[in-house]
Amino acid sequence: MPIDQNSALEALRKVNDPELHRDLVSLGMVKDLVVSAGAVSLQVELTTPACPLKDTIGKDVEAALRAAGATSVKITWGAQVRAAAVAPGQVAPGVKNIILVGAGKGGVGKSTVAINLAVALSRLGAKVGILDADIYGPSVPILTGITEKPTSKDGKRISPLEAHGLQVMSIGFLVDPDQALIWRGPMATGALMQLLRDVDWGELDYLVLDLPPGTGDIPLTLAQNVKAAGVVLVSTPQDVALADVIRAKLMFDKVSIPVLGLVENMSAFVCPHCQHETAIFDKGGARLAAERMGIRFLGEVPIDLAIRQGGDQGVPICAGAPDSPQARAFFDVARAVAGAVSQQVMKAPRLPVIGQQPRA
Numbered sequence: 001m002p003i004d005q006n007s008a009l010e011a012l013r014k015v016n017d018p019e020l021h022r023d024l025v026s027l028g029m030v031k032d033l034v035v036s037a038g039a040v041s042l043q044v045e046l047t048t049p050a051c052p053l054k055d056t057i058g059k060d061v062e063a064a065l066r067a068a069g070a071t072s073v074k075i076t077w078g079a080q081v082r083a084a085a086v087a088p089g090q091v092a093p094g095v096k097n098i099i100l101v102g103a104g105k106g107g108v109g110k111s112t113v114a115i116n117l118a119v120a121l122s123r124l125g126a127k128v129g130i131l132d133a134d135i136y137g138p139s140v141p142i143l144t145g146i147t148e149k150p151t152s153k154d155g156k157r158i159s160p161l162e163a164h165g166l167q168v169m170s171i172g173f174l175v176d177p178d179q180a181l182i183w184r185g186p187m188a189t190g191a192l193m194q195l196l197r198d199v200d201w202g203e204l205d206y207l208v209l210d211l212p213p214g215t216g217d218i219p220l221t222l223a224q225n226v227k228a229a230g231v232v233l234v235s236t237p238q239d240v241a242l243a244d245v246i247r248a249k250l251m252f253d254k255v256s257i258p259v260l261g262l263v264e265n266m267s268a269f270v271c272p273h274c275q276h277e278t279a280i281f282d283k284g285g286a287r288l289a290a291e292r293m294g295i296r297f298l299g300e301v302p303i304d305l306a307i308r309q310g311g312d313q314g315v316p317i318c319a320g321a322p323d324s325p326q327a328r329a330f331f332d333v334a335r336a337v338a339g340a341v342s343q344q345v346m347k348a349p350r351l352p353v354i355g356q357q358p359r360a
């Protein structure tokens with residue numbers, strides 16, 4: 001029997017999104033299906049432009065349609081980031097997903113991962129912002145190279161600054177860092193909530209929050225006030241750092257913030273001269289720890305001079321040298337994070353985001 005609209009749709013009902021474990025039709029990912037004399041064309045609308053499994057989905061769609069009698073298959077790709085459920089009165093209502101980046105330990109590269117994750121998601125086609133939640137030691141001004149002060153269009157809300165395609169905000173733009181250092185806990189968390197509430201974030205697919213080191217007030221405040229899609233944990237492969245990340249995981253579990261997975265930063269050093277790999281802080285420890293904790297391993301980022309220089313110069317490697325192997329490591333992490341966020345969102349009940357059509 002020649003393929004028609006109905007049998008094509010039936011065939012697509014058997015193709016699962018490998019990450020969301022549901023079929024493309026019931027997920028609302030099939031658009032503009034046209035069948036004419038054996039030729040099938042359709043748009044597949046991914047749940048993130050940074051989809052890690054686009055190629056797999058494409059192959060599965062083509063195979064299913066051909067098995068149902070299609071003589072040719074033409075797929076165009078679209079993306080519509082789904083939103084985590086938002087309660088009424090929620091801060092930053094136009095932000096679909098808030099992604100925290102954190103760990104227990106200081107200096108493991110949380111801020112470096114956060115900025116490159118944000119830039120990578122943006123370059124993959126998403127609308128992205130970054131918020132420096134490290135009130136005491138803000139790094140985002142240096143990491144983005146922004147030196148100007150934010151302004152306000154209406155005298156009420158602060159407009160974020162822009163760099164590398166991102167909407168950017170940091171307490172470091174607003175107060176002298178020495179001043180913030182003497183704030184007590186409640187003042188610091190108050191300032192963070194104000195940055196979420198009083199900054200005009202507009203419509204964003206992802207807002208990345210760079211968390212300060214340590215456990216403590218900030219994650220707890222966020223858990224109580226913000227519906228985060230989840231937290232990306234960062235660790236070096238070293239035992240001490242890993243012990244801290246395990247503690248951090250327990251802390252986020254306790255406040256019911258989903259853990260999206262673990263990134264191994266400062267993984268092996270690859271010599272730029274001879275490509276010899278040296279495991280300075282050891283290697284592979286985070287992958288094992290992730291397995292043991294039952295969380296997703298989101299990828300590894302080498303310890304590398306260009307990554308450090310990019311940070312110091314305000315041009316993250318994903319913006320300055322997006323085709324380099326070091327940037328590619330971050331792009332892989334970004335895809336894995338986007339996949340984990342989509343999965344998290346599909347698990348939780350969905351509510352429409354303001355300014356968006358509710359989805360069938």
Ligand SMILES: Nc1ncnc2c1ncn2[C@@H]1O[C@H](COP(=O)(O)OP(=O)(O)OP(=O)(O)O)[C@@H](O)[C@H]1O
Nearest residue numbers: 106107108109110111112213302303304307308311
């Ligand atoms: N993969 C890497 N390769 C080389 N240098 C790195 C890498 N990741 C981070 N660094 C460098 O290590 C230092 C600490 O990184 P970063 O500020 O991102 O850590 P952090 O966890 O945010 O620190 P803090 O706990 O103080 O907030 C910085 O100088 C940064 O450039």
Ligand SMILES: [Mg+2]
Nearest residue numbers: 110111134139
């Ligand atoms: Mg930091």
Ligand SMILES: [Zn+2]
Nearest residue numbers: 271273274276
């Ligand atoms: Zn060498």
